[in-house]
Amino acid sequence: MNTFFKADEPLQRVDGKMKVTGAAKYAAEYVLPDCRYAVLVTSSIAKGRIKSLDTKAASNAPGVIAVISYLNAIRPPGYAADNEHPTEPATGGQPHRVFYDNKVYFNGQPIAMVVADTFERATYAAHLVKAQYIVEEHLTDLNKNLDKGVLPASAKKNPKSPLADYDRGVVDGYKTAPVKLEMEYEHPAEMHNPMELQAIVAHWETDDKLTLYDKVQGTQPTQQNFAKEWKLPPENVKVIAPFVGGAFGNALHNWPHETAAIIAAKMIKKPVKLMLTREQMFFMVGYRPGTFQRIGIGANRDGKLVGISHFSIGQTSSYEEFTESVLQQTRMMYTAPNVSTRYRILPMDVSTPIWMRGPGEATGAFALESALDEIAYELNIDPLELRIINHTDQDPERNMPWSTKYLKECFKLGAEAIGWNKRPLKAGTLSDGPWKIGYGMAVGTFGANRRSAKVRAKLFANGSLLLQSAVTDIGPGTGTAMVGIATDAIGIPADQITFQLGNSEFPVAGNQGGSSTVNSVGSAVLAVCDVLKQKLLEMANQNMPEFKSATLEQVTFSNGGLQLKGGSAKTTIGDLMKKSGSADLDLIEEAKPGPEAAKYSKYSYSVHFVEVRVHSITGRIQVTKAVTCADAGKIINMKTAGNQMIGGVTGGIGMALTEDAVMDHRFGRYMTKDLADYHVPVHADVPHIEVRFVDKPDYIVDPMGTKGIGEIAIIGVAPAIANAIFNATGKRIRQLPITPDKLI
Amino acid sequence: MKQFQYIRSVSQKAAISAITQEPKAKFVAGGTNLLDLMKRHVMTPERLVDINKLPLRDIKEENKGLHIGALALNSTVAEHATIVKKFPLLAEALNAGASAQLRNMATVGGNLMQRTRCPYFYDTTTPCNKREPGTGCSALNGFNRMHAIFGATPHCIAVNPSDMNVALIALDASVQVSGPKGDRIIKMQDFHRLPGDQPEKDTILDKNELITAVTIPASTLTHNHYLKVRDRNSYAFALVSVAAGLNLDGKTIKVARLAMGGVAHKPWRLTAAEQSLQGKQVSIEAFQQAADIAMQGAKGYGHNDFKLKLAPNTIVEALKIASRI
Numbered sequence A: 001m002n003t004f005f006k007a008d009e010p011l012q013r014v015d016g017k018m019k020v021t022g023a024a025k026y027a028a029e030y031v032l033p034d035c036r037y038a039v040l041v042t043s044s045i046a047k048g049r050i051k052s053l054d055t056k057a058a059s060n061a062p063g064v065i066a067v068i069s070y071l072n073a074i075r076p077p078g079y080a081a082d083n084e085h086p087t088e089p090a091t092g093g094q095p096h097r098v099f100y101d102n103k104v105y106f107n108g109q110p111i112a113m114v115v116a117d118t119f120e121r122a123t124y125a126a127h128l129v130k131a132q133y134i135v136e137e138h139l140t141d142l143n144k145n146l147d148k149g150v151l152p153a154s155a156k157k158n159p160k161s162p163l164a165d166y167d168r169g170v171v172d173g174y175k176t177a178p179v180k181l182e183m184e185y186e187h188p189a190e191m192h193n194p195m196e197l198q199a200i201v202a203h204w205e206t207d208d209k210l211t212l213y214d215k216v217q218g219t220q221p222t223q224q225n226f227a228k229e230w231k232l233p234p235e236n237v238k239v240i241a242p243f244v245g246g247a248f249g250n251a252l253h254n255w256p257h258e259t260a261a262i263i264a265a266k267m268i269k270k271p272v273k274l275m276l277t278r279e280q281m282f283f284m285v286g287y288r289p290g291t292f293q294r295i296g297i298g299a300n301r302d303g304k305l306v307g308i309s310h311f312s313i314g315q316t317s318s319y320e321e322f323t324e325s326v327l328q329q330t331r332m333m334y335t336a337p338n339v340s341t342r343y344r345i346l347p348m349d350v351s352t353p354i355w356m357r358g359p360g361e362a363t364g365a366f367a368l369e370s371a372l373d374e375i376a377y378e379l380n381i382d383p384l385e386l387r388i389i390n391h392t393d394q395d396p397e398r399n400m401p402w403s404t405k406y407l408k409e410c411f412k413l414g415a416e417a418i419g420w421n422k423r424p425l426k427a428g429t430l431s432d433g434p435w436k437i438g439y440g441m442a443v444g445t446f447g448a449n450r451r452s453a454k455v456r457a458k459l460f461a462n463g464s465l466l467l468q469s470a471v472t473d474i475g476p477g478t479g480t481a482m483v484g485i486a487t488d489a490i491g492i493p494a495d496q497i498t499f500q501l502g503n504s505e506f507p508v509a510g511n512q513g514g515s516s517t518v519n520s521v522g523s524a525v526l527a528v529c530d531v532l533k534q535k536l537l538e539m540a541n542q543n544m545p546e547f548k549s550a551t552l553e554q555v556t557f558s559n560g561g562l563q564l565k566g567g568s569a570k571t572t573i574g575d576l577m578k579k580s581g582s583a584d585l586d587l588i589e590e591a592k593p594g595p596e597a598a599k600y601s602k603y604s605y606s607v608h609f610v611e612v613r614v615h616s617i618t619g620r621i622q623v624t625k626a627v628t629c630a631d632a633g634k635i636i637n638m639k640t641a642g643n644q645m646i647g648g649v650t651g652g653i654g655m656a657l658t659e660d661a662v663m664d665h666r667f668g669r670y671m672t673k674d675l676a677d678y679h680v681p682v683h684a685d686v687p688h689i690e691v692r693f694v695d696k697p698d699y700i701v702d703p704m705g706t707k708g709i710g711e712i713a714i715i716g717v718a719p720a721i722a723n724a725i726f727n728a729t730g731k732r733i734r735q736l737p738i739t740p741d742k743l744i
Numbered sequence B: 001m002k003q004f005q006y007i008r009s010v011s012q013k014a015a016i017s018a019i020t021q022e023p024k025a026k027f028v029a030g031g032t033n034l035l036d037l038m039k040r041h042v043m044t045p046e047r048l049v050d051i052n053k054l055p056l057r058d059i060k061e062e063n064k065g066l067h068i069g070a071l072a073l074n075s076t077v078a079e080h081a082t083i084v085k086k087f088p089l090l091a092e093a094l095n096a097g098a099s100a101q102l103r104n105m106a107t108v109g110g111n112l113m114q115r116t117r118c119p120y121f122y123d124t125t126t127p128c129n130k131r132e133p134g135t136g137c138s139a140l141n142g143f144n145r146m147h148a149i150f151g152a153t154p155h156c157i158a159v160n161p162s163d164m165n166v167a168l169i170a171l172d173a174s175v176q177v178s179g180p181k182g183d184r185i186i187k188m189q190d191f192h193r194l195p196g197d198q199p200e201k202d203t204i205l206d207k208n209e210l211i212t213a214v215t216i217p218a219s220t221l222t223h224n225h226y227l228k229v230r231d232r233n234s235y236a237f238a239l240v241s242v243a244a245g246l247n248l249d250g251k252t253i254k255v256a257r258l259a260m261g262g263v264a265h266k267p268w269r270l271t272a273a274e275q276s277l278q279g280k281q282v283s284i285e286a287f288q289q290a291a292d293i294a295m296q297g298a299k300g301y302g303h304n305d306f307k308l309k310l311a312p313n314t315i316v317e318a319l320k321i322a323s324r325i
């Protein structure tokens, strides 16, 4: 039994029953009257032009209403105006403009779309569309073109950008150290494979009013994007996404298929449903970019790091500049006086990557935390000890204090739980018959982010509370966390609080991403509850003699009522409102980070410990134990927080051992593109995962004291496993995934 | 999916006549392989003859051997008490394949006939001789991690992906078939083909022939192990798998049976290696020697070169586990 699963955990998932009984409705499940079905036809070349498109057979197939391509698609007005896509991705460049012209930018690009009366007929007819191409030479192989990397535009413009070249101390100072190592690490593209396929139902309610049932991580960012694309006032675009079946970053971007569905709906003047196939998920909706990294690391014999130089180059598309923060951990985690980081991207004839859980940092940590392990062996110092030796009590990158940092407590919790002190320092020491046994650990970190957010509260005369936010819940249990925060704050029982989300018409919230939802939206929940409490107190002051001069400090809010501290006077909220003749209360509050926060460096931390067994003859690998510890600030709900950590470690096992998007560069096409060939971990790959939280608040980040969990859950897992494999076998594998062939 | 005609037959005779009438007809059993291939337009039959209603599900002992109806489910076979006890190789091999859900649908006949998982075979945008004869073999110089090291030709280097077949060939099974020209029995050894210059043909079964049963002669194997090495610990096809069965008298090997999966266009019986073990005492050296013999003539194609080492290692390990030394 996992220790974090407290039997008395007060709050179960508020939508758990809906999810397991099928009552939760996902994008593709919306049934609109008169809805039609669109299926995409995709390119089979990576670069070139469409010479001809034969749509005749498809057009004549039964049930087909339209075959849409660059030849006849209407152009979103946003396209036409300035000849480029109107929405600027956070990362630079411009999103792919679907059906804009005959150019092919990547293999698997949507080149046409069939709309029919049923999904099956659309699927069949899509297959009848035939394209002829003028093929151009494509570039898809990162490893053969490492010298062609470029600095991202944002870093060129702004030398202070975290993506810009960074030097602390002497450039390549590691070279002067008595002990130094230079290594290269790489991992392939990892494909987003949430359970729920990308899907959208697009409905033009009128000529200029658009409603989208869409799989997204942000209803309002999506609303903004499509309002720009279609030149509509934002309030004319409504985005609905109350349930999202996993996303992991995949739906932080609006993709070509969404515009395609909107185009189709506009053209046929009917609602259109479009769901990608699993195979299409591999081609056009983002992935963790394949990345090559080089590290030079140097230390003194006593373990003090002298320097680290870290170079990273990742793939991006030719039309959009995708960037991620790969090198942050290298700059801030350890005390080394000389640190240089260089971040490059390589535009290629592939689709645009997108952030995937632990974006950038999971990539960087693989190299950094492996390198630390490597030098620990070189120095004959325990890898955990090496991290303690180089622990920093303030941010060496920005010379600022940490808001909070309980990394050493994580070390202690994890080391105890896995029995780290019994681990032999020498690699290849432990075995059980043909199985080699090893232990490894690694650290992860991610910024404790917070954005401004608003929450609406409706307090009804019966004492029940409704909260609303535009935020989405991609799985962590946002509603559950928010209900938990509200019940703690205002004392209304959880079963009388409803948290509605996933609708762009609700108050402002950004994307669910970057481990920032609880920090941001939770703060707004707290703020709105504070105002409600003030209002209730005023009612009590005026209408109940016992409460006449009571202040907030003198009153407790619990069990759905107010009570004087140390006294017997009490009332339920319902009675109070009745007595006061109050109507339902309805208000919106905003919460945003204050100026104090800017004076600190704010991060969450994780430490992962694993035990692995490697079969010395057949190379089979089994992760047999995992202990994952986090300093994520105050934990709002142990159960959902624990679920996050377990999910992250599972994803990390995939990154380390199984996931491999293999491209055949002759075609520029992925060849592992279904769940039989692209291996995500299954139960047999995942051990019991023990979770430990420090559970200490950080009030600089936000008033609840939370710091964020989603990303740190995976960051550092892959190197912990690679390090354990080294400890077991003496084999250092620097190329993920680590499969049996690499260990025989 | 392309439109097709669907016929559900209730007798063997009706099924065979339904398949014979239409040149582009196919039997469908569990559908776990055929329907996937149809959805991807890799196979485009005009007619499906559903055989699930035929009385071919029984599993019974026959002269100490075994008769397994072609429609017996993979899961039923894997859990059958006699099979678990007397033919553990078969049960272990079946349980090493696919997932519980798939095994609950998949039939013995369908498993025998399942097609290769070569990714180019599945991707209709790439050349593939097996799918479209004469277009070329994309795997030969491409992504061939899962591909053959034995018996391949430049026309095709794909492997038979089945686990069950590896156990069946080690157990000297036979396939009973029935067609418009009558019944025949095909030895497992002959049932699957090497690609030669006709990789589009996986087996020697005629298009109109129905598999009715698999029979296995009485087994004298006292020590068995099916070992599958794969890229994840369940629900993945074999990189290499080995079925090892021994009849041991003390430490002396009276009979040895060895077959490999994931290495050839057919389940790969290691007859010469078996012979080398006969009469020997169980020992790592003897197993190593058998593995060396087994590997003669093996050839890698790049991504799959690791199998040249993994395969003999897996043979030794399977024998070691089977003989419990």
Ligand SMILES: Cc1cc2nc3c(=O)[nH]c(=O)nc-3n(C[C@H](O)[C@H](O)[C@H](O)COP(=O)(O)OP(=O)(O)OC[C@H]3O[C@@H](n4cnc5c(N)ncnc54)[C@H](O)[C@@H]3O)c2cc1C
Pocket (backbone or CB within 6 Å): A676, B026, B027, B028, B029, B030, B031, B032, B033, B034, B035, B036, B051, B070, B071, B074, B096, B097, B098, B099, B102, B105, B106, B107, B108, B109, B110, B111, B112, B113, B114, B161, B162, B163, B164, B209, B210, B211, B212, B235, B236, B237, B238
């Ligand atoms: C994701 C996935 C993973 C898998 N992993 C594994 C694995 O690890 N190991 C493994 O061994 N297998 C694996 N399989 C394959 C699985 O074993 C086969 O799909 C299954 O055995 C096929 O049986 P079926 O009854 O469903 O065949 P069907 O799909 O119905 O038919 C397959 C073929 O056999 C023919 N056929 C069926 N019955 C007869 C008959 N009686 N006579 C003549 N022809 C017949 C059909 O015409 C068709 O061509 C996997 C499959 C999937 C989808």
Ligand code: SF4
Pocket (backbone or CB within 6 Å): B116, B118, B119, B120, B121, B127, B128, B129, B130, B131, B136, B137, B138, B139, B140, B155, B156, B157, B158, B199
């Ligand atoms: S190995 Fe066989 S199945 Fe694969 S591409 Fe070549 S011909 Fe096709």
